[in-house]
Structure formats: C-alpha cells, structure tokens
Amino acid sequence: MTHPSDLVGCRFRAVQHAAHPEIGPSEAGQARAQRIDAAIAAVYALLPQSRSIGDRTYFNRVSAAHSYFETLEAIAAGDTLITDAMLEWGDFEIEVDILVAFDGGYLPIMISNHRAARVAPGRATPYLAVPRLGLGGVLTGEFKIRHHALDTYRLALAGRALSEMDLSCGYGATIGQDRTRAFLEPLAPLDEALDRALVVPTPTGPRRVKECDSCRFWSLCSSALEAADDISLLLPGDRANPYRDKGITTVQGLIDADLGEVSLLASAFRSGHIVVPRGALHAPRFDVELFIDLEAYLDQGVYLWGVYDGSAYHAFTAWSLSSESDAFFDFWSFVTSARSEALASGKTFGAFCYSNHGENHWLRRSVARFGTPELAAEVEEFIGSDYWIDVFRLVKSQLIGPFGLGLKVVAPAAGYSYGGDIDGESSVNLFLEAAAGSDVAREELLRYNEDDCRATEAVRTWLETSAGFGNAN
Ligand code: SF4
Structure with missing residues (x-):
C-alpha cells in the first residue's frame, strides 16, 4: 500500500521503503511519531463520549483501531464519531484521526503538530469546537487557515475515499496546535494540490535533500551518491539544477568546469576543507x-x-x-x-x-x-x-x-x-x-x-x- 507521506518531500523514500522494509524509523522519526501520538491523545481526551437517552444511544463514539474493516463497520452502524479510522483509495491507505458524521456524510479530521490556523482579524473562518465534535454546530472565528502538504494530501485522499462511498460532505478539517478547534475547509482546492502531487514521477535514484539528515535510508543513499560523485552531495535540493541544466552532474564536473566560487566550493568539498576564507577575516570587539x-x-x-x-x-x-x-x-x-x-x-x-x-x-x-x-x-x-x-x-x-x-x-x-x-x-x-x-x-x-x-x-x-x-x- 502507499501512504500519503510518500507524496511529501523525497519521493525516493517510498522506493527505499519498498526495497528495505527491514530498516526501521530513525531516532528523529520515532521522536516525531511520539509527538504526534501525544497530540492525538490530547485531542482524544477532549472529545465527547457516547451519549444516550434511556436505552437509546443518540451519539456513539467508537475506535476503529486503525482497521479499514472496522471503519467500514462503524460507518455502516451509523456511529457518530470514529477515532483511529482507516480509509483506502486506490493504492493509498489513509489514517484518519477522526471521522465525524457531518452534513449527511462524514467529515475527515486530521490532527497535526503544525499550527492549523493563525489569528487574522477581520476574517471569518469556520471551525468546530473539539469538545462538541458531532454535537455542536459550526462556529466562525477570526483565523486564516495555514496549509501543510501532508495534512492537505491526507484530507484530499480521505475525501476521495469517502466520495467513492458517497459519504463525502465536501469538507475536511485539521486540528493543529490549538487542540480545541477543528478548522474546516472545502476539499475541492485540496484535491487540485493532490492531483499535482500524484503526477510527479517516481525518481530512479537518490538525490540529497534536507530531509536526508534524519532519514532512515541515508546510509544506503549516501553510498550510492558517493559512488556516483553526485553533485547533490555538495548542492542539495534544487541548488544543483542550473548546473545539471549545463550537463554537470558530478562534484568533479563542477571542479573541472572552473565556474568561480561554486567550483572553489567543490574543490574544498573534495579536499575536506570545512570553510575557505574569501579574504582577510574581521569582526568587531567591544568592552x-x-x-x-x-x-x-x-x-x-x-x-x-x-x-x-x-x-x-x-x-x-x-x-x-x-x-x-x-x-x-x-x-x-x-x-x-x-x-x-x-x-x-x-x-x-x-x-x-x-x-x-x-x-x-x-x-x-x-x-x-x-x-x-x-x-x-x-x-x-x-x-x-x-x-x-x-x-x-x-x-x-x-x-x-x-x-x-x-x-x-x-x-x-x-x-x-x-x-x-x-x-x-x-x-x-x-x-x-x-x-x-x-x-x-x-x-x-x-x-x-x-x-x-x-x-x-x-x-x-x-x-x-x-x-x-x-x-x-
Ligand atoms: S536518504 Fe535522502 S535521498 Fe535517500 S530516501 Fe532518504 S531523503 Fe530520500
């Protein structure tokens, strides 16, 4: 199965993941997972519990235990609020932190450690109060939604999965650092971003990017990059693109091209120099x-x-x-x-x-x-x-x-x-x-x-x- 996180950042990670399932998450990855688990637990502690009148339950909260089958069962049972839900769309498996009955369908809600919205005087942004999810109506507040790629793709994918079941309400929501509000937004614009992400081709080899620093596959990728003397070892991300456009794909190629400062940098890299002065060094000193x-x-x-x-x-x-x-x-x-x-x-x-x-x-x-x-x-x-x-x-x-x-x-x-x-x-x-x-x-x-x-x-x-x-x- 594919995961929404495969659409964010380095696309070669998914290739490595499929080839090396035995390599577990890095320390940084584990720490991130712990932080998101803590965020989810904090939100779940705020959610309303099941409610009944007499022997009739009018608000049912259940956990789907990260199971697609359990999620379908809960939906079929008409449960109001489903935590730890799992949906599928195409090859994608989508963890949905909360599904809540909303507007004739289900509203997917993601919990994030990002700031989901900023205070923005004069704006009227719809949100749901987390302690009243599934019970209360839509409120508005002076906020501006902030988008983060992973949250966007997760919501858009969840929306597509719900649409296939005829259960999409057309909206998604994110709970960020303010654990008390779930900010609502229409899914259609997020869908466009997802479409763009889905057509990005899968790379055939690694290229050094910022996230390599904390990636579990770095020892594999760095060996391949070093063997190829890949220019991204020196110029990560898109920084090497102008040189690639000129046909320069290796560090040695950059040294040989004699392009001024960037070639000097490549020479310093090759010889292991950490810093190279441009001229005499100076800095102020005070009493x-x-x-x-x-x-x-x-x-x-x-x-x-x-x-x-x-x-x-x-x-x-x-x-x-x-x-x-x-x-x-x-x-x-x-x-x-x-x-x-x-x-x-x-x-x-x-x-x-x-x-x-x-x-x-x-x-x-x-x-x-x-x-x-x-x-x-x-x-x-x-x-x-x-x-x-x-x-x-x-x-x-x-x-x-x-x-x-x-x-x-x-x-x-x-x-x-x-x-x-x-x-x-x-x-x-x-x-x-x-x-x-x-x-x-x-x-x-x-x-x-x-x-x-x-x-x-x-x-x-x-x-x-x-x-x-x-x-x-
Ligand atoms: S080490 Fe870097 S290039 Fe390799 S999979 Fe991880 S992020 Fe991608």
Missing part, C-alpha cells in the same frame, strides 16, 4: 559583550533566553510557558542594564547572536504579547542598532563552506568543541521532558544553549583575531 541564543518550543513560545558575557553564562528560563513573560522581562532587563551601565561608564557595548532571524522574531513577538508600545519601540530600536550584531552575516560575507555555514559547522572549524550532540529536533522532545519536571532534560537544554552562546563567541573571536585566515580547515 562589554553579550552572546545570545534562545530556545523556543515549536512556534508556541520561548522557554530559554541564554546569554554568555565572556566569562559566565546566564539563563532566563520558562520551563512552563505560562512563565514565559517573566523570563523575557528578566532577559531584556539584563541586556538593557548591561548596555546602560557600559555606556554610562564610557565603555563600548555589543550583543551578538548567530543568525538573528529567530531572535528578532521572538523579541518582537514577546514584546507584542507581553510588553507595552513603548517597550516594543525600545526593542525595535535595539534590533535596528549597531549594538546588535549577527555573526552569521559576518561569516557569510567572509567565508565559503561546502558543508554549509551553520554554527555547528563553523564553530568547530573555529576551534570550538561542542559538549553534546543535541539537535533542534531532539531539543523539542527534551523540552517536553523538561516541562514535565525532568532536571536531567533541563540541564541538557541549558548545556545545549550555553554551547551555542559560547560557540558564537568563539566564531566571533576567530574572525576578529584573523586566526582563521590561511588556517581554515
């Missing part, structure tokens, strides 16, 4: 310096603002997101006090981070939720000031790197040794443990954040002392 990094839980909020001041690490934590505002204000007060005190005593001041998109986003979002317009203006002034320096921007302008220029790549080249090997995805799971009270998880997250603050300082200092010039490795 008082802060190196900042934050950790957020999905897009729900910041649970840790970390600051390394050159000698000590300071952490402002909100292990429960309900205390997020306190952590933000403590952090902001620490930064602004350090700046005021430095300037008042005639010293220079600079605050550094590595790639400021996340920090700027959360500074603005935090102050919009917790602060005053005056504080928002203060934050905006800071973001636009010369006190706020993005080390990643300095790196990008001064170095090229065949393995990317992320902090985890550049900092070791600058001589920094990371203490642990947590990545962004595992930090999400660790936060859930930390929020549940695990001291071990909290310490790990603090170490992870401190590492990035100190690594930012290490890269800055490496650039500033120009120690890396000619020594890049």
Whole structure:
C-alpha cells in the first residue's frame, strides 16, 4: 500500500521503503511519531463520549483501531464519531484521526503538530469546537487557515475515499496546535494540490535533500551518491539544477568546469576543507559583550533566553510557558542594564547572536504579547542598532563552506568543541521532558544553549583575531 507521506518531500523514500522494509524509523522519526501520538491523545481526551437517552444511544463514539474493516463497520452502524479510522483509495491507505458524521456524510479530521490556523482579524473562518465534535454546530472565528502538504494530501485522499462511498460532505478539517478547534475547509482546492502531487514521477535514484539528515535510508543513499560523485552531495535540493541544466552532474564536473566560487566550493568539498576564507577575516570587539541564543518550543513560545558575557553564562528560563513573560522581562532587563551601565561608564557595548532571524522574531513577538508600545519601540530600536550584531552575516560575507555555514559547522572549524550532540529536533522532545519536571532534560537544554552562546563567541573571536585566515580547515 502507499501512504500519503510518500507524496511529501523525497519521493525516493517510498522506493527505499519498498526495497528495505527491514530498516526501521530513525531516532528523529520515532521522536516525531511520539509527538504526534501525544497530540492525538490530547485531542482524544477532549472529545465527547457516547451519549444516550434511556436505552437509546443518540451519539456513539467508537475506535476503529486503525482497521479499514472496522471503519467500514462503524460507518455502516451509523456511529457518530470514529477515532483511529482507516480509509483506502486506490493504492493509498489513509489514517484518519477522526471521522465525524457531518452534513449527511462524514467529515475527515486530521490532527497535526503544525499550527492549523493563525489569528487574522477581520476574517471569518469556520471551525468546530473539539469538545462538541458531532454535537455542536459550526462556529466562525477570526483565523486564516495555514496549509501543510501532508495534512492537505491526507484530507484530499480521505475525501476521495469517502466520495467513492458517497459519504463525502465536501469538507475536511485539521486540528493543529490549538487542540480545541477543528478548522474546516472545502476539499475541492485540496484535491487540485493532490492531483499535482500524484503526477510527479517516481525518481530512479537518490538525490540529497534536507530531509536526508534524519532519514532512515541515508546510509544506503549516501553510498550510492558517493559512488556516483553526485553533485547533490555538495548542492542539495534544487541548488544543483542550473548546473545539471549545463550537463554537470558530478562534484568533479563542477571542479573541472572552473565556474568561480561554486567550483572553489567543490574543490574544498573534495579536499575536506570545512570553510575557505574569501579574504582577510574581521569582526568587531567591544568592552562589554553579550552572546545570545534562545530556545523556543515549536512556534508556541520561548522557554530559554541564554546569554554568555565572556566569562559566565546566564539563563532566563520558562520551563512552563505560562512563565514565559517573566523570563523575557528578566532577559531584556539584563541586556538593557548591561548596555546602560557600559555606556554610562564610557565603555563600548555589543550583543551578538548567530543568525538573528529567530531572535528578532521572538523579541518582537514577546514584546507584542507581553510588553507595552513603548517597550516594543525600545526593542525595535535595539534590533535596528549597531549594538546588535549577527555573526552569521559576518561569516557569510567572509567565508565559503561546502558543508554549509551553520554554527555547528563553523564553530568547530573555529576551534570550538561542542559538549553534546543535541539537535533542534531532539531539543523539542527534551523540552517536553523538561516541562514535565525532568532536571536531567533541563540541564541538557541549558548545556545545549550555553554551547551555542559560547560557540558564537568563539566564531566571533576567530574572525576578529584573523586566526582563521590561511588556517581554515
Ligand atoms: S536518504 Fe535522502 S535521498 Fe535517500 S530516501 Fe532518504 S531523503 Fe530520500
């Protein structure tokens, strides 16, 4: 059978899956599955239970236990709300988290860890209240639906399966991070997206893409890619397309083509150089310096603002997101006090981070939720000031790197040794443990954040002392 996830991302995964069913999910895949199981359990806990008047059940909630046959039985019995449903369409097996009787048919509902809708003043988007699913009517709220490919395909496929049984109500719904609302949308536009996905041809071989990093088949695919010296080893995704169009399909081909910087990059890749300077390295230094990094839980909020001041690490934590505002204000007060005190005593001041998109986003979002317009203006002034320096921007302008220029790549080249090997995805799971009270998880997250603050300082200092010039490795 085929699964809706086969339509998303790397299409070669399905080929590998069919050829190597013995290879189980990667650690990241297992962690993702655990998070979605937790989301489903949280929603199921909110759903209404069966209800009767006398000996007559007028609202029946059943589980189909992921069985197509059980789902058909529940539909035939006229059950109102079916959890863990399974439908089939063509070769596809479609897990439907909830099927609920709706408008003369059944409404398929998917549960996701994405944000299914954003607040959008002035809009009127229909939704169903999860605790009243199958009982209450359609409500409207000021939201804008956000689409995610997998949810879209699952809904469209479920709609087709229901249409074949003459049971489609023409709508589907998604429950995202807000577990209390199922956002409704018509299936017809989703069908068009599905049609486009269904005609994409199945690739005959691997091509490196971002998701390879956490794919269970990487050891197989990387061997094939290395044997072919495939250009995607250096330029993943669509980045190699302009060169493929010129007939260049290998790393060696790119070196031989002598196309300037990209060929230099290919040579560095071949010889194993992590970074190559474009010229002399430089970075600013100040009398008082802060190196900042934050950790957020999905897009729900910041649970840790970390600051390394050159000698000590300071952490402002909100292990429960309900205390997020306190952590933000403590952090902001620490930064602004350090700046005021430095300037008042005639010293220079600079605050550094590595790639400021996340920090700027959360500074603005935090102050919009917790602060005053005056504080928002203060934050905006800071973001636009010369006190706020993005080390990643300095790196990008001064170095090229065949393995990317992320902090985890550049900092070791600058001589920094990371203490642990947590990545962004595992930090999400660790936060859930930390929020549940695990001291071990909290310490790990603090170490992870401190590492990035100190690594930012290490890269800055490496650039500033120009120690890396000619020594890049
Ligand atoms: S390792 Fe990469 S190319 Fe291979 S199946 Fe996985 S995502 Fe696709």
